[in-house]
Amino acid sequence: MKFAVLVFPGSNCDIDCYKAVEDTIGQPVDFVWHTATDLSAYDCILVPGGFSYGDYLRCGAIAQFTSVMGEVRKAAEAGKYVLGICNGFQVLTEAGLLPGALLRNSNLKFRCHPALLEVVNNETPFTNQYAKGEIVDIPIAHGEGNYYCDEKTLAELEANNQVVFRYKAGTNPNGSVNDIAGICNENGNVVGMMPHPERAVDQLLGSEDGKRMFTSILNAWRGKHGAAVNG
Incomplete structure (x- = not known):
């Protein structure tokens, strides 16, 4: 993968x-610059945290227009x-790949x-190694993490089990809204x-609860491709 x-x-x-993928599941991983025009070689794309384009205009607002x-x-x-993840979540909402917005x-x-x-939802490719209702310890670091959507969108998210x-x-x-993370x-x-989750893959960091997000992804991919699943 x-x-x-x-x-x-x-x-x-x-x-x-990069290190979370390399150290937790040992799969091939590349840095891909925002000017890239082909992601066909990849099975999973991670949009990381930070301050893309300095968070000018809005967080993620400029990144959405990049070729990648x-x-x-x-x-x-x-x-x-x-x-x-974090700024990556903001980028995905700005790009229309996920509904809603992240406010101050x-x-x-x-x-x-x-x-x-x-x-909340342990049936996604990213959460299949967790138990539904499990409480996990994963750190935050943000100034604009206040998830917001209108009432219609919120009702759809809840009805479709899209709150993870x-x-x-x-x-x-x-x-x-609704304590959504x-x-x-x-x-x-x-x-x-x-x-x-990439900051919670080793107990030395205070928690390894994020590690299972990466093992979940590998587990889902192997299941999809009929490969042996060994976690």
Whole structure:
């Protein structure tokens, strides 16, 4: 299985994502610059955190127009796996690959600390190694993580089981609607989340609960391709 880690001017979690793939599942992984025009060689695309284009205009607003994002759209439509983390989540919403928007945190402060999440949907390619309702510890680091959508969209997300993660009840750090920390598209192959699983792949980092996101992806890909699944 081959992974691409996108790199925009201002990305700063690209190395973290690269190392998470390399160290947790040992699969081939490449950095792919924002000018790339072909992602056909990759099975999973990681859109990392950071401050793409300095977060000018809005977070992710400029990155959506890059040539590589046109290829990400094609990959998503083809059923390939796409994971947007933090700024990557913002990019995916701006690009229309996920509904809603990420607003300034309700307290108008940058929040950087461990966060407890409830696994709401464990049937996606990114969460199949978790238990439904499980509480996991995955850190956040954002100033614009307040997920918002209108009532109609929210009802559709809930009805279609597109909410993947929520902040544990009573711990919402940013004011996001319905405590949403991560969502997926209708097909489940595109996920965006504000917390950073790539920063929770070893107990030395304070938690290894993010590791199973990467083993889940590999597990899903192997299952899809009829390969032996060994985690």
